[in-house]
Amino acid sequence: MFHFVTGGGTPAALGADWLTSLLDQNSFSWVASPLGARLERLTIAWLKELFGLPASWGGVLTTGATMANFTALACARQWWGDRHGVDIAADGFGGLPAVPVLAGGHIHASAEKALAMLGLGRASVRRFVADGRGTLDLPALEEALRRLNGEPAIIVATAGEVNAGAFDPIDALAELAEEHNAWLHVDGAFGLFARLSPLSAGLAAGVERAHSAIADGHKWLNVPYDCGFAFVRDASLLPRVFTMNAAYLPDPDDPHPNFGFLGPEASRRARALPVWATLAAYGRAGYQALIERHLELAERVARRVQAAPDLELLAGPGINVVCFRFRPPGMADGAELNVLNERLGQLVLEDGRVYVGTTRFDGRVAFRPAIANWRTTESDVDLLVDAIRELGASISPEAAGPS
Numbered sequence: 001m002f003h004f005v006t007g008g009g010t011p012a013a014l015g016a017d018w019l020t021s022l023l024d025q026n027s028f029s030w031v032a033s034p035l036g037a038r039l040e041r042l043t044i045a046w047l048k049e050l051f052g053l054p055a056s057w058g059g060v061l062t063t064g065a066t067m068a069n070f071t072a073l074a075c076a077r078q079w080w081g082d083r084h085g086v087d088i089a090a091d092g093f094g095g096l097p098a099v100p101v102l103a104g105g106h107i108h109a110s111a112e113k114a115l116a117m118l119g120l121g122r123a124s125v126r127r128f129v130a131d132g133r134g135t136l137d138l139p140a141l142e143e144a145l146r147r148l149n150g151e152p153a154i155i156v157a158t159a160g161e162v163n164a165g166a167f168d169p170i171d172a173l174a175e176l177a178e179e180h181n182a183w184l185h186v187d188g189a190f191g192l193f194a195r196l197s198p199l200s201a202g203l204a205a206g207v208e209r210a211h212s213a214i215a216d217g218h219k220w221l222n223v224p225y226d227c228g229f230a231f232v233r234d235a236s237l238l239p240r241v242f243t244m245n246a247a248y249l250p251d252p253d254d255p256h257p258n259f260g261f262l263g264p265e266a267s268r269r270a271r272a273l274p275v276w277a278t279l280a281a282y283g284r285a286g287y288q289a290l291i292e293r294h295l296e297l298a299e300r301v302a303r304r305v306q307a308a309p310d311l312e313l314l315a316g317p318g319i320n321v322v323c324f325r326f327r328p329p330g331m332a333d334g335a336e337l338n339v340l341n342e343r344l345g346q347l348v349l350e351d352g353r354v355y356v357g358t359t360r361f362d363g364r365v366a367f368r369p370a371i372a373n374w375r376t377t378e379s380d381v382d383l384l385v386d387a388i389r390e391l392g393a394s395i396s397p398e399a400a401g402p403s
């Protein structure tokens with residue numbers, strides 16, 4: 001399975017996930033589940049350490065990166081409201097101007113969805129794009145910030161985009177955010193894991209300077225669905241947005257951790273158990289080794305693509321994603337090649353040996369396998385390349401013979 005960015009479940013995570021269902025505790029509050037609350041506090045601390053984020057940041061587990069983006073951007077919205085003298089969580093948006101949201105071309109659909117859910121609106125995003133690949137036009141974004149003249153804004157950066165594993169220049173964006181009164185949010189659903197290896201850490205340099213960052217558990221951490229993490233530099237924003245008040249609930253000032261007051265859900269699965277278990281079992285060294293194995297597998301796919309006369313590498317490998325297409329020798333770029341790769345994509349799914357979908361990259365229909373499962377081996381990625389070549393040959397114009 002190479003489609004989307006699909007992880008798996010390590011043995012430790014899977015066992016702990018079964019236990020989570022067996023115990024079936026509500027990780028809303030300390031009184032409902034001291035175990036869930038303690039483990040969530042511990043895992044958030046471990047995850048910050050793992051990703052090189054300051055220990056002072058707040059954090060909460062979510063169902064995935066979409067809800068983590070929602071959680072972090074809700075804090076950004078609250079920060080933005082504060083700068084306009086309005087407590088949005090208490091009083092709403094009434095009378096405020098539109099929120100300026102700035103991004104490059106890599107912004108993920110789930111961040112836009114989060115903006116839609118938060119009332120900021122998908123259309124609020126101004127994209128600054130330098131090329132057909134979605135590369136951020138940094139000078140143009142800087143110019144837009146300058147024109148805002150100190151008016152607060154939100155920048156959404158992407159660490160690891162889905163088509164080719166590209167990264168926005170986070171360090172440079174952090175610099176601009178500091179200079180121009182902007183909140184910098186980093187969507188690192190899988191790309192935040194680049195920080196675990198010196199081989200890839202440079203791609204995600206500067207995340208520690210952001211105001212919020214998120215990642216997924218069910219992708220590269222290989223815990224079962226569903227699991228994500230949201231981290232926010234100003235920890236006080238989480239309870240300001242997400243707290244709840246009722247006589248039968250814990251006091252908002254309860255010194256115990258009540259994670260239902262720090263994220264969107266009230267009743268919540270104790271998903272800290274599998275996160276804790278897998279980190280305890282394999283540790284930083286285990287995860288670094290996993291990431292490096294996947295980087296090497298992605299390199300292997302890219303090498304095999306480059307060596308094949310009927311494949312064309314379009315980008316990367318960008319961390320664990322390789323973007324390429326089938327292209328019979330001599331076949332021109334254009335609509336016909338796109339149709340061929342679309343057909344081939346269908347054929348690969350019907351064939352069933354490997355699962356990899358197609359995308360559009362710089363106008364070209366392409367495959368974009370992502371390697372994120374702890375069990376993936378060299379023979380799996382070799383099969384991926386071989387199956388695409390074999391099926392491609394069966395439908396390529398040359399295979400039809402002279403007409």
Ligand SMILES: Cc1ncc(COP(=O)(O)O)c(C=O)c1O
Nearest residue numbers: 064065066108110162187189216
């Ligand atoms: C960069 C990025 N952000 C967010 C998401 C959404 O993640 P989830 O499906 O866990 O909500 C993804 C999923 O692929 C992603 O790649």
